[in-house]
Amino acid sequence: MIKLFWCPKTRASRILWMLEEMGEPFEIETLDVRKPETKSVEFLAASPMGKVPAIADGPVKIADSAAIALYLADRYPASALAPSIDDPLRGSYLYWMTFTPGVIEPAMAEKFNNWKVNRGSSGWGDYDLMMEVLEKGLAPGPWLLGDRFSAADVLVGSSVRFMKLFGILPENPVLASYLERCLARSGYASALARDDEFET
Numbered sequence: 001m002i003k004l005f006w007c008p009k010t011r012a013s014r015i016l017w018m019l020e021e022m023g024e025p026f027e028i029e030t031l032d033v034r035k036p037e038t039k040s041v042e043f044l045a046a047s048p049m050g051k052v053p054a055i056a057d058g059p060v061k062i063a064d065s066a067a068i069a070l071y072l073a074d075r076y077p078a079s080a081l082a083p084s085i086d087d088p089l090r091g092s093y094l095y096w097m098t099f100t101p102g103v104i105e106p107a108m109a110e111k112f113n114n115w116k117v118n119r120g121s122s123g124w125g126d127y128d129l130m131m132e133v134l135e136k137g138l139a140p141g142p143w144l145l146g147d148r149f150s151a152a153d154v155l156v157g158s159s160v161r162f163m164k165l166f167g168i169l170p171e172n173p174v175l176a177s178y179l180e181r182c183l184a185r186s187g188y189a190s191a192l193a194r195d196d197e198f199e200t
Contacts, residue, residue: 002026004070005043005054008035008195010102013051014066014158016194020187022072022079029052065155066101073151081151084148089145096152103130105158111168129168134160138178149185157182 004029005013005021019026029039033052047063054063057075064066073082078168083089102123107130110117119126126135134156137144144152160179163169182188 003042003056004028005031005046005052006057007031007052007106008197010052011065013191014145014154015053015072016191017158017185018072018081018154019188020071021081021149021154022076024076024079053150056057064101069151069155081149081154083145083148083150087153089148092152093145093152096150096156099134100155100159104134104156104163107131108159108163108166108168112166130154132170135172135174138174141174141178142181151165154180157188169181195197 001045002019002024004012004015004026006016007030011073012031016028029040029043031052032044033039033050036050037199041052042056043054044050046061049063051063053065053068054061055068055072060071060075062071070082073079077084078199083093085098105124106122106124107127110124114132117126119129124130140146143149144156157179160169160175161182164179169175185194
């Protein structure tokens with residue numbers, strides 16, 4: 001059975017959402033990443049940096065949201081959360097699967113820290129370019145792969161929610177309606193409800 005190492009009010013909520021969407025059995029080990037004594041040996045074997053999310057799935061131990069989501073979507077194809085290798089949508093899917101760690105999160109750090117970056121030389125461009133590309137990718141809708149909801153929407157959708165929570169999501173009807181669609185999914189609602197059971 002899949003085990004999710006989870007801490008409330010963290011990025012681990014996105015993998016909880018992913019698991020809820022999959023419909024596969026899973027269990028949760030709750031820990032507080034701010035307290036080293038709560039970090040089990042099994043957790044640290046899955047997450048050498050001691051960060052969540054991380055999972056154990058039999059002999060497989062893996063950390064980082066994008067890596068976990070890529071693994072789960074391919075390992076459990078019945079969930080239909082990833083295009084197959086020979087599907088023409090696979091390229092776009094992989095691009096959006098790495099957009100959160102490779103572009104959104106560095107751009108968020110840029111915004112929070114008021115970094116001055118060179119759009120041409122930084123790997124993520126800059127915050128404004130990230131927003132432009134994200135809006136363009138979501139404009140056809142309803143999901144990043146058109147009519148098909150995928151694991152990419154779990155990663156990107158949760159990132160859009162984080163930006164809103166942190167007050168750095170601009171007023172934008174495309175992003176607002178996308179976030180509404182994500183929040184309306186029962187899997188995300190279940191994941192967020194579990195988060196709400198805990199204090200920060």
